[in-house]
Amino acid sequence: MNDWTEITVYMILTICIITIACVSLILLRSARRNGKSVLRYVGFLGADTGLFILMLYFFSTHPISYKFNNNYVYSHDIKTVIERYGDFDTGHISESGSGVIGYYIYTDDGPIMPDHMKHYYWIKFDANGTVTDIYDAVQKGG
Amino acid sequence: MKRIVILSISCICWFVVRGLLILFAVFLLFSFMDSKKTLITAENSDNGRFSVNIYEIGHAEFFSANECLAELSKDGEVCDSCNFYVANDGGSLSSGNFSISFGEDHVRVTANGSEQNEENHYLYSD
Secondary structure (H helix, E strand, O other): OOHHHHHHHHHHHHHHHHHHHHHHHHHHHHHHHOOOOOHHHHHHHHHHHHHHHHHHHHHHHOOOOOOOOHHHHHHOEHHHHHHHHOOOOEEEEOOOOOEEEEEEEEEOOOOOOOOOOEEEEEEEEOOOOEEEEEEEEEOOOO | OHHHHHHHHHHHHHHHHHHHHHHHHHHHHHHHHOOOEEEEEEEEOOOOOEEEEEEEEOOOOOOOOEEEEEEEEEOOEEEEEEEEEEOOOOOOOOHHHEEEEEOOOEEEEEEEEOOEEEEEEEEEOO
C-alpha cells in the first residue's frame, strides 16, 4: 500500500470515529432531555473511544508500514523476524552475522512529488542478531 | 420528519463547529506520534571507516520544517548523532538538500532548504 493511501485510510477512519462520537453525543443529550435511557449511547461512545485508542496504538507501532510492527521487530532477534515476515527481498547478512535486510513495502507513485521508486522496510542488525535500526529507504544505489 | 431534519442540522453544526477543531487536534496528535524514519542520503568516507546517514523523522506538517536526524557511524557503530530542522516549505527532502564533508576529526553536514540559508551541523567521531 502506497504511503499516501495509508495516510488517507487513517484520515478516513479518524473522520468516521469523530463523526460517530459527535452523533453519539447529540443522541445522548437528546435522550437525557427526553428522559430516555442513555446507556446505549454511552456504549457507542465507549466503543468509539476504544476504537480510536486502538487506531492510535496501531499507528504508533506501525509507523513505516501497516505490514510491519516496529515494536515486535525491535524486541526480537533477526531470525525470529525473518520467520514471522518471510524471506527478505533485498539486503545481505555478512559472515559475522550482522547485516541489513529489506522488505518491499510500496512504490512511491503518490500525488505530491513522487520519486517512482521502490521503497523498502530496512532492518539493520548486529552480529548477535539484535535489531539496531529500522527505516524506510529505496534500494541502495537508487 | 421535523425531528430528523433538526437532528441532521445539529449533526452538521456539531461537525463543522467542533468536529473540525477535533479533527485538527487529532491531526496534530498524529503528527506528534509520527515516528517514521526515512533514509534521505548516506555517504561513506574515503577510507570506508566512517559513514553518515541522514534520516527524515515523520512528515512535515502543512508547510512547516522537516525534522532530520544525522548519524555518524564508525566501523558500523553509531558514535555521534544530531537532530535538526530543515525549512523546505513542507516539501519532501532529497539528497540535494544536504552536502557532507569529512574532516580529520569531524564531519560537517550542510543542510539547505527553500526557506532557509545553508546551515552547518558537526558530528564528532570521539
